[in-house]
Amino acid sequence: ACRVANRRNKLRNRVPFYDKDELENQATDILATLNYSRGEVDLNLLCEREATHSGLSVQQDVPSPTPTANPPVLGRITFDPPIIQLYAVGSPHRARDRFTLAHELSHHLLNHGRFLVRESCDDKEFSLQRSIALEGADVARMEFQANFLAASLLMPRDNVTDDFRRSVRTLGIPNRGFGQLYVDNQPCNLQHFDSVTGRLMQIYGVSRSAAKIRLESLGLLKDARDLLGYQSVQSILAGLLG
Numbered sequence: 001a002c003r004v005a006n007r008r009n010k011l012r013n014r015v016p017f018y019d020k021d022e023l024e025n026q027a028t029d030i031l032a033t034l035n036y037s038r039g040e041v042d043l044n045l046l047c048e049r050e051a052t053h054s055g056l057s058v059q060q061d062v063p064s065p066t067p068t069a070n071p072p073v074l075g076r077i078t079f080d081p082p083i084i085q086l087y088a089v090g091s092p093h094r095a096r097d098r099f100t101l102a103h104e105l106s107h108h109l110l111n112h113g114r115f116l117v118r119e120s121c122d123d124k125e126f127s128l129q130r131s132i133a134l135e136g137a138d139v140a141r142m143e144f145q146a147n148f149l150a151a152s153l154l155m156p157r158d159n160v161t162d163d164f165r166r167s168v169r170t171l172g173i174p175n176r177g178f179g180q181l182y183v184d185n186q187p188c189n190l191q192h193f194d195s196v197t198g199r200l201m202q203i204y205g206v207s208r209s210a211a212k213i214r215l216e217s218l219g220l221l222k223d224a225r226d227l228l229g230y231q232s233v234q235s236i237l238a239g240l241l242g
Contacts, residue, residue: 015115015138018145020217027152030109040205041154043101047084056082056108058101064089071123075100079113089123095207096123102150110149112142148217155204155214163203164220167196179222181215193221 018026034045050056064087066073072089074096084104086097103121112119115138168180173192176182183193193212200211215221 015112015141015145017141020148023145023148024152024157026109027149027156028158030153031156036156038159039203041156043098043105043153046105046153047101050082050105050108054082054108056084058084058086060086060097061088062086069122073120073122075104076118076120077104077107078118079108079116082108082113084108095201095205095210098154098205099150099207099210102154103146106146106149106153107142110142110145112146115142151210151214151217154206154210155200157218160200160204160214161218161220163200164196164215167199171195178224179220181221182224183221184224193223 030046031041033049034042036042047056047058051058062085064073073087074089075084075086077084084101086100086104100121104119107113107116107119119142164181171192173181173196181193181196183189194208197208197211197215200206200215201208204211206214212221212223216223
């Protein structure tokens with residue numbers, strides 16, 4: 001989630017729309033400038049490149065200005081001059097900090113400083129839903145773009161797809177028609193999900209939640225657990241009201 005302060009003006013759909021392929025391609029072009037090939041993306045190289053090109057400053061382990069906030073604020077970007085601050089919040093969480101940095105870097109790379117003075121992100125699960133970009137307000141559109149570009153930078157599409165398929169083959173996971181990786185509440189499917197996402201977590205330095213959402217956005221994972229939970233609640237309510 002984001003917290004926006006001091007919009008430069010009334011946005012009124014002035015933020016350009018980028019579809020997912022455009023954001024994926026932008027991530028590919030950025031990573032090419034870093035000579036990226038495989039494995040965990042070195043965000044420090046990207047920060048160094050932007051320091052040279054735009055004067056971006058990145059400050060780590062900064063004391064939080066709102067230590068009692070719930071959810072906690074993880075990071076902030078101010079655009080003029082460009083400064084990213086990552087806050088020291090709770091116990092160390094490398095994967096979370098990497099996504100926070102990638103998120104704020106994405107706001108910078110997408111030139112959202114044209115519309116905002118500063119933006120903060122907190123510890124809520126990020127969203128890659130297309131409907132936010134198509135139907136939401138400009139602030140929601142910028143948030144979608146920053147989240148999607150961050151995910152594409154941390155987990156490059158072609159690499160993740162190759163590593164995912166390699167893991168599925170190695171584990172001998174069959175495709176029963178629900179998708180290449182299907183998870184519900186059955187122990188075998190949960191084990192397969194944990195094994196595949198755990199491998200991606202190791203390769204790319206991301207959280208399980210980030211790996212899950214990225215696989216869903218690429219159409220590689222079908223997670224039926226939320227749907228099953230919703231259906232169970234509906235069944236209970238129907239019984240009570242029947």
